[in-house]
Amino acid sequence: MASILVIADDLTGAAEIGGIALRYGLSVEIVHSLEAPITTDVRILNTNTRSLKIAEALAHLKAVFSVNPTLEWDWIYLKFDSALRGHIAAEISFYRVLFQKDNVVFCPVNPALGRVIQHGLYCIGGKPIAETDFARDPEFPIVKSSVLETLKADSWKLTEDVEEPSPTTSPYIVAAVKDEEGLNKWASTVTPFGIYAGAAAFFEALLRQRTKKRLVKEDAEPLLQTPVLYVCGSNHENSIKRIAAVDADKVVYWSDIGKEEEVAEDIRRKMDRYGEVILAVASTVSYNAQVVREHIAQVLAIFYQKYVLCELIIEGGATARAILEVLGIDTLLPVWEYRQGVIRNHVPETTLVVTLKPGSYPWTEKLWVF
DSSP, X not given: OOOEEEEESSHHHHXXXXXXXXXXXXXXXXXXXXXXXXXXXXXXXXXXXXXXOHHHHHHHHHHHTSSOTTOOOSEEEEEOOTTOOSSHHHHHHHHHHHTTOSOEEEEOOBGGGTEEEEXXXXXXXXXXXXXXXXXXXXXXXXXXXXXXXXXXXXXXXXXXXXXXXOTTSOSEEEEOOOSHHHHHHHHHOOOOOSEEEEOHHHHHHHXXXXXXOOOOOOOOOOOOOSSEEEEEOOOOHHHHHHHHTSOGXXXXXXXXXXXXXXXXXXHHHXXXXXXXXXXXXXXXXXSOHHHHHHHHHHHHHHHHHHOOOSEEEEESHHHHHHHHHHTTXXXXXXXXXXXXXXXXXXXXXXXXXXXXXXXXXXXXXXXXXX
């Protein structure tokens, strides 16, 4: 059995890696601590640090790795956002010291989604990232397109060419990849980098080089079993437009602190009538993102006590983590990849299925039933 540890800074990123592992025939689990015995080929640790302040994030990581931080793994991968959100430089520095590695190569691109590095700028769909919707992210607005400036890592080395690490250069290397060919070039190098980090596309490129297992043949996409609750915690423009096009009677909005019981009851009534309901955040809400997540999670906790769900579909990683925490769900077992990043998971010892989707990733037609 392979022994791969992936450390992800949010839950949808962890699930995305889980989907890739499934694609290559590997057994996989998503956990929130490293205490349980390892029973799968790939263990994905969701630290959820992207939703924390930087000091809180580093304190949390120290606590998580306070026991057995140097467990033997065949290899370790650090999964970060392909839109450069999060405490990337600080966390990579932490892990380099923790795992006692000389150097790190960081490759955040995802060419399949049009996310690449060109002329030192991070571009999405041909536009510098600071000119996209990510400039308005509520927690990590990307206001500069220069990769090293965005990372706040001016001393790191950004390079297109794979080079032998040198004691005289920065131990932190950013792979300036502009296409699939460049991605594969960095993944196939024999250069002895100490640890690898980046987005899901780099992990898959590395996995192709390092595993003997083959891509598994896909069966028919699983059908949703009603009742189904969609929780849309993303404020991405595409998500807002999609919800606006749905029959308003099938959507329940949370808007005010203290309305959680009322909102949960509204979901229950509409679920009895339709079998498929969306819970979203009202456009008038001005609370910060953390407060919104906490109260959306409270709605789910109240609703889940009174109603038996078959399917819970959550858009937005930090929202998903807050909900799973209040529901007491600590482990997920990925079982199906609808498309890149959109992952179906079983909850151990329950009949509940939880599907996770990043806010900026597209839906599949069968998964979005409205």
